[in-house]
Amino acid sequence: MKRGQRFRIYVVILLIIIPAFETGCWDSHELNKLSIVSGLGWDIDTDTGEVTLTFQSIIPSEIKSASGSSGNGGQKGGNPLHTIQLDSSTGSSPYDALNRYTQHGSRSTFYQHAQVYVFGKEGAQQGIYPFLDSISRNPINRPNILMIVAEKKAGDILGIQDGMENIQAMGMAAEIKLSAEYTKYPAVTFLEFANRLMSKTTAPIVPMVGIFEDIGPEGEKIRKTRITGTAVFKGDRMIGKLNERESRGLLWIINKIKKGYVIIPEANLEIVQAKSKILPELEGDKIKITIEIDEESNLLQYSGYQDITSNILQELEKVQAKEIESQVMAAVEKSFSLNADVFGFGDAVHRKYKKEWQDLKPRWNEVYPCIEIEVKVKTHINEIGDVNKALIKK
Amino acid sequence: MFLEQGKISNFQLSTLIIGFVFGASVILSPGEGAGHDAWIAVALGLMEGLLIAWIFTALAKQFKNKTIVEINSLVYGKILGKCVSVFFIWYLFHLGALVLNNYARFLKLELYTATPITVILIFIMLVCASTVGRGIEVLARCSLILVTLTILMAFMDTFLIIPHMDFNNLMPILDVPIGKLLWTSHGVAIFPFGDTVAFLMVLAFINKPEKGRSAVFSGLIIAGFVLIMVVARNAAVLGQMVVTYSYPSYITAQVIDIGDVLTRVEVLVAINLITMGFFKISVVFYGTALGLAQVFNLRSYRPIILPVGILMVILALTNVGSTVEMFDFANRGYPIYTVPFQIGIPLITLFVAKIRKLPQTGGDKV
Numbered sequence: 001m002k003r004g005q006r007f008r009i010y011v012v013i014l015l016i017i018i019p020a021f022e023t024g025c026w027d028s029h030e031l032n033k034l035s036i037v038s039g040l041g042w043d044i045d046t047d048t049g050e051v052t053l054t055f056q057s058i059i060p061s062e063i064k065s066a067s068g069s070s071g072n073g074g075q076k077g078g079n080p081l082h083t084i085q086l087d088s089s090t091g092s093s094p095y096d097a098l099n100r101y102t103q104h105g106s107r108s109t110f111y112q113h114a115q116v117y118v119f120g121k122e123g124a125q126q127g128i129y130p131f132l133d134s135i136s137r138n139p140i141n142r143p144n145i146l147m148i149v150a151e152k153k154a155g156d157i158l159g160i161q162d163g164m165e166n167i168q169a170m171g172m173a174a175e176i177k178l179s180a181e182y183t184k185y186p187a188v189t190f191l192e193f194a195n196r197l198m199s200k201t202t203a204p205i206v207p208m209v210g211i212f213e214d215i216g217p218e219g220e221k222i223r224k225t226r227i228t229g230t231a232v233f234k235g236d237r238m239i240g241k242l243n244e245r246e247s248r249g250l251l252w253i254i255n256k257i258k259k260g261y262v263i264i265p266e267a268n269l270e271i272v273q274a275k276s277k278i279l280p281e282l283e284g285d286k287i288k289i290t291i292e293i294d295e296e297s298n299l300l301q302y303s304g305y306q307d308i309t310s311n312i313l314q315e316l317e318k319v320q321a322k323e324i325e326s327q328v329m330a331a332v333e334k335s336f337s338l339n340a341d342v343f344g345f346g347d348a349v350h351r352k353y354k355k356e357w358q359d360l361k362p363r364w365n366e367v368y369p370c371i372e373i374e375v376k377v378k379t380h381i382n383e384i385g386d387v388n389k390a391l392i393k394k
Numbered sequence: 395m396f397l398e399q400g401k402i403s404n405f406q407l408s409t410l411i412i413g414f415v416f417g418a419s420v421i422l423s424p425g426e427g428a429g430h431d432a433w434i435a436v437a438l439g440l441m442e443g444l445l446i447a448w449i450f451t452a453l454a455k456q457f458k459n460k461t462i463v464e465i466n467s468l469v470y471g472k473i474l475g476k477c478v479s480v481f482f483i484w485y486l487f488h489l490g491a492l493v494l495n496n497y498a499r500f501l502k503l504e505l506y507t508a509t510p511i512t513v514i515l516i517f518i519m520l521v522c523a524s525t526v527g528r529g530i531e532v533l534a535r536c537s538l539i540l541v542t543l544t545i546l547m548a549f550m551d552t553f554l555i556i557p558h559m560d561f562n563n564l565m566p567i568l569d570v571p572i573g574k575l576l577w578t579s580h581g582v583a584i585f586p587f588g589d590t591v592a593f594l595m596v597l598a599f600i601n602k603p604e605k606g607r608s609a610v611f612s613g614l615i616i617a618g619f620v621l622i623m624v625v626a627r628n629a630a631v632l633g634q635m636v637v638t639y640s641y642p643s644y645i646t647a648q649v650i651d652i653g654d655v656l657t658r659v660e661v662l663v664a665i666n667l668i669t670m671g672f673f674k675i676s677v678v679f680y681g682t683a684l685g686l687a688q689v690f691n692l693r694s695y696r697p698i699i700l701p702v703g704i705l706m707v708i709l710a711l712t713n714v715g716s717t718v719e720m721f722d723f724a725n726r727g728y729p730i731y732t733v734p735f736q737i738g739i740p741l742i743t744l745f746v747a748k749i750r751k752l753p754q755t756g757g758d759k760v
Contacts, residue, residue, distance in 0.1 A: 026508035136638075139504050143632075143649050191635060191649065198634035351565040 031060060035107035038084065039169030041154030042131050043120035045090075051130070053097040054088040054118075054155040055109060056169050083166045086159050094134045111140040115169040116176075117147050117190070118154040119206070124231060124238035132236065136194065143191035146173050149231040149238060151210030160211060160223050172225060176207055183260030183271065185227050185247050197236065201346030201364045203335075204233040205250070208241060232340050240338040242331065249331025252276055252324060253291055253343045262297060264323050266304055267316055269297040272382060278348040282356055288372040289345055293324060298383040305394040313381050321377040328375050336369045345371060397687050397695050400531035401601045404609035410537040410673065411590055411613030415621070416544060417674030418496045419586040421667045423642045425625055427578040427725060428570050430563055430636065433626040438579035440618035443587025447614055450590075450740040451607035454597040457753055458604075462594040462739075463688040469747050476689050478739060483685040485735040486592055487702070490678040491709035492728075494518065497671045498710065499717055500641060505664060515707045522676045523703045526683060527696055530599050533676050540669045547662050548620055552627050554650045554659070559630040581729045586621075587614055588736040589674075595681035640717065679706065 041054030062083045087105055091097035101109070117135070119128055135141045150157040158168065165171035180187035185207040196204040210228040213221055230242040230250065242250060251257055257274035274295040281288045297320065302308060335342050346364050350357040360367060402410070425435035457465045462482055466475035497518060498511045506514060525533055568575070590610065597606050628642040631649055639645045647660035683702050687695035714720045747753075 026510070026513075027506050139507075143635075143645055144651060191632065194635050194638075195633040198638070347562075351562065354566040354569055 029110065033107055034110040035085075035087075035105060036060065037109050037111050037114050038167050039116045039118060039158050039172070040111070040114055041088070041118040041120070041150075041158050042094075042123050042128065043154050044123035044126045046122050046126070049126075050090050050092060051094055051097050051123075052088055052090045052155065053094060053101070054086060054158050055101070056158040057085045057087065057107075057109075058113070058167055059083055059085055084168055086155070088155055094131055111138075112142075114140075114142075114145055115167075115173040117145055118157055118209075119147070119149050119238075120154040121149060121151060121208075121231075121238065123154065124149050124206075124233070127236045129236040132194070132197075135190075141190065144189045146176055147188050147190060147193050147206045148172065148176065149206045149208045151208060151228060156211060157209055157225060160225050172209065175225065175227065176209075179207070179227050180256070181258050183248060183251050183257050184244065185230055186251060186254075186256060196344075197233075199344070199347055201341050201361065201368075202344045203338075203340035203342045204236075205242075205342050206231045206233065206238075232335075232338055232342055234338075234340050239340060240334075242334055242342075245327055246331040246334045249327040249329070250335075250342055252293055252328050253278065253331065257295075261300070262320055262323060264316070264319050266302065266319060267299060268301040269316075269320055269381065270300050272296045272298055278343065278345060280345065280349045280352050282349065282353050286372065287345075287349060287360075287367065287370075288374065289348070290374045290376060291328060293328070293375070293377045295320075295324065295377065295379045297379065297381055299381055299385060302384075302390075305390055305392055307389050307393075308384050313384075317379045317381055320381075321379045324377045324379070325375045328377075329373075332373050336371075339365060339369055341368055397684060397692070398530060398599055400529045400599055402530055402534040402596075402599055404600055404602050404605050406534035406538060407593075407596070407600050407606070407609045408613035408616070409541045410534050410596070410677065411593065411610060412617040412620075413537045413541045413544070413670050413673035414590060414592070414677050415586045415614065415617035416541075416666070416670035417586060417589075418493050418667075418671055419621060420544075420548075420624070420643055420663065420670055421500050421641050422496060422585075422724060423625060423628060423636075424582045424586060424621060425578050426637060426642070427581065428575050430565075430629040430634075431568060431570050431575060432578075432629060432636075433564075433622045434568065435575055435579040436582050436618065436622050436625050438576070439582025440587060440614065440622075442580065442583030443590075443614060443618070444611060446583065446588045446736055447590060447610050448607070449737060449744065450594055451597070451610050453740050453744050453747075454594060454606055455604070456744065456747055459598050461598045461684065461688060462743075463685050464598075465594075465743060465747075469743050469750065469752055478743075479685060479689050482594075482735060482739055483682055483689070485732070486595070486678045486681040486685065487706060488709070488713075489589060489592065490675055490682065490706050491713055492723075493671060493674050493678070494706060494710035495714050495720065497667065497675070499720060500644075500667060501664070503717070504641065504644060505661075512707070512711060515710055518672070518675065519703045519707050522672060522679050523699050525672075525676050526680045527699050530596060530680060533673070533680065537673055540673070544666045544670055545616075545620060547666055548624055551647055551650070551659070551662065552623060554652060554656065555627060555631055555646060558649050558651075559627065560633065561630055563630050563633040564626065577729070581725060584729045584732050584736060585724065587618065588732065590614065591736045591740065592678050592681050594740070595684055596677065640721070679703065682706075 035057040037055050038058050039056040043052040045052065087101065089097045089101040091100050161168055165174060176187045179185045186205055188206050193204045193206065196202045207227050208229045208231045209225050211223055212226050213223055216222040230247040231238050232240045232242060253276060255276045257271060260271045262269045262271060274293065276291060276293045279290040279292060281290065304312065349360065425432035425439065428435040453465065457468065463479040466479045469475065470478055494515055498514045501514050502511055593610065600606055600609065624643060628646045629636045631646045632639065632642055636642050644660050644663050647663045650659050651657045679702065683695045683699050686698055686702065714723065
């Protein structure tokens with residue numbers, strides 16, 4: 001009995017002592033002393049070569065009130081940026097800029113919740129290696145942060161309120177993910193970007209975001225962000241841009257098709273399922289790459305004013321296949337003209353011909369534009385919807 | 395002369411070996427030198443590791459219920475035997491310091507950036523010292539629970555990461571030059587599999603010594619297969635970046651994202667490290683303390699636990715200057731440095747014992 005009591009006292013004493021150690025006094029992060037960064041922007045001044053970092057920080061106390069009045073957020077009339085604060089600082093290197101931030105910032109930056117890295121176009125054209133190196137060394141970098149290239153300056157993009165999300169960077173990340181889900185533009189994470197960079201032959205790609213102006217319900221101007229293309233990198237430098245059609249072609253080839261629509265003059269179709277394969281073939285010094293695309297779709301709209309028969313479906317399948325092929329070829333031609341292997345053809349050759357690859361790899365730049373491409377598209381239309389007769393016949 | 399009265403079952407030995415092998419290797423991904431072929435390197439390394447285990451289990455089988463220190467005194471005579479034992483104990487002691495160092499570096503880089511390394515080390519050491527003081531039985535029973543949890547967590551991580559895997563990343567198979575692959579797999583055989591030679595201090599206390607080898611082998615094989623899975627998973631998720639990250643398992647766990655809800659589970663990997671590293675440190679710590687006690691004919695090894703622990707912390711703080719040095723030593727120096735301890739001492743002892751026809755029948759007493 002006595003022993004049991006003493007034991008209990010020991011347990012109580014332990015319970016008091018242990019929490020004192022568990023707080024991690026050295027590594028405490030207090031919310032009221034942190035500036036939680038949701039998006040990080042990177043710009044380079046082409047004249048001076050100076051780096052500007054833009055921090056989009058979340059103001060935690062504002063989040064609650066904003067979500068409480070959700071639904072009329074747009075009509076509030078006040079500052080639409082009330083949940084975020086923009087800060088920027090300029091220096092000769094990323095950490096010099098960060099250092100100068102402490103001259104005017106009141107809270108230390110906390111990056112664990114960063115959603116996007118935004119690169120200004122000029123900065124991207126100059127090379128983003130200093131940024132990549134400093135961010136990948138830092139344990140705060142998470143592999144699935146999204147990468148974005150801004151049409152102009154990264155700082156401008158981060159300051160625009162858009163979408164249904166309270167925090168702009170989260171809204172922008174959601175925008176990119178949605179466009180990737182509907183197979184318009186790729187969503188590229190830091191890990192994917194770094195992997196393409198590491199492979200030496202494959203060119204990194206990043207979606208580009210621009211600003212467009214819209215007119216609001218009361219005639220005022222609203223600025224919104226919009227995805228405008230796919231930036232193509234060679235090494236760490238941006239060298240060109242794929243437009244909407246070429247971006248879709250790229251996604252067909254790299255097997256990143258999820259949902260989305262195929263628009264042909266006769267009909268609109270919805271992609272249900274699609275798969276693609278890159279099949280390289282090496283004959284002597286010539287490389288031939290066959291791209292096999294297997295697609296299934298549903299009919300959404302048909303403008304032929306007649307009942308749909310299996311003959312018509314077969315005809316539609318053919319036209320659809322042709323459309324997909326032309327999208328693919330558009331991407332291929334653009335990529336050849338940029339001489340940037342955005343599809344990972346080099347890696348595909350490496351996987352199949354690892355001996356010959358040792359010889360091909362150093363001169364991939366010369367080999368790449370001479371590759372012979374063959375596109376094989378198989379399409380199948382599954383469903384035609386709730387009606388099986390045309391409403392108006394001609 | 396027994397300083398340790400405890401007995402552990404063969405099954406507990408297997409789990410203890412699994413925990414020991416996971417030790418630092420959950421964090422320092424084994425076979426990283428082979429890039430995306432690391433899983434082949436681990437598989438080859440497992441085979442070589444089994445060979446090493448075959449040698450030292452043969453020795454343990456020859457001399458039942460005896461630790462390496464007692465075996466050495468029997469085989470080489472009193473003075474030479476003790477010299478060899480001191481060498482072996484140095485290996486255990488140094489290995490403990492290296493693991494402590496890995497451990498603290500990881501925690502310092504990823505989790506406790508501001509906490510001084512000394513504080514982290516002292517806390518780990520206190521836990522290990524208290525376990526070692528309670529004897530091998532306690533350690534073995536801990537392993538049963540914690541190792542099961544760790545294996546479950548490793549499988550759970552792998553299951554959750556399936557959507558992010560791309561098996562193209564594992565192709566082409568055998569992309570590294572064969573020489574490099576063999577060197578890497580030798581490195582894997584030494585660390586983590588060959589380090590189990592430390593169990594020469596523990597094998598004396600199992601209750602079925604004649605089945606000791608099968609217990610060691612089953613532990614090594616299970617641990618090996620889990621490691622192959624983990625390494626292949628890391629390469630499939632991270633692609634070419636797997637070679638650039640210092641701690642790929644941790645980064646792989648960061649990639650886990652189930653519908654934006656189940657994210658940021660990487661700390662599970664850190665927990666695995668903390669629990670499994672505890673086994674590795676405790677076993678070598680136990681070996682060092684018990685071995686020293688036997689060398690100096692002490693009546694108990696408990697009084698020297700704390701001094702040994704303090705020395706181990708000091709060595710851990712001073713012997714490796716930076717993470718670069720740590721990886722350099724792990725990849726280039728360690729696979730050569732440990733060969734005399736892992737293969738040399740057991741093999742030569744076995745030979746000398748065979749030549750001297752030891753142990754003689756009925757000569758079970760020292």
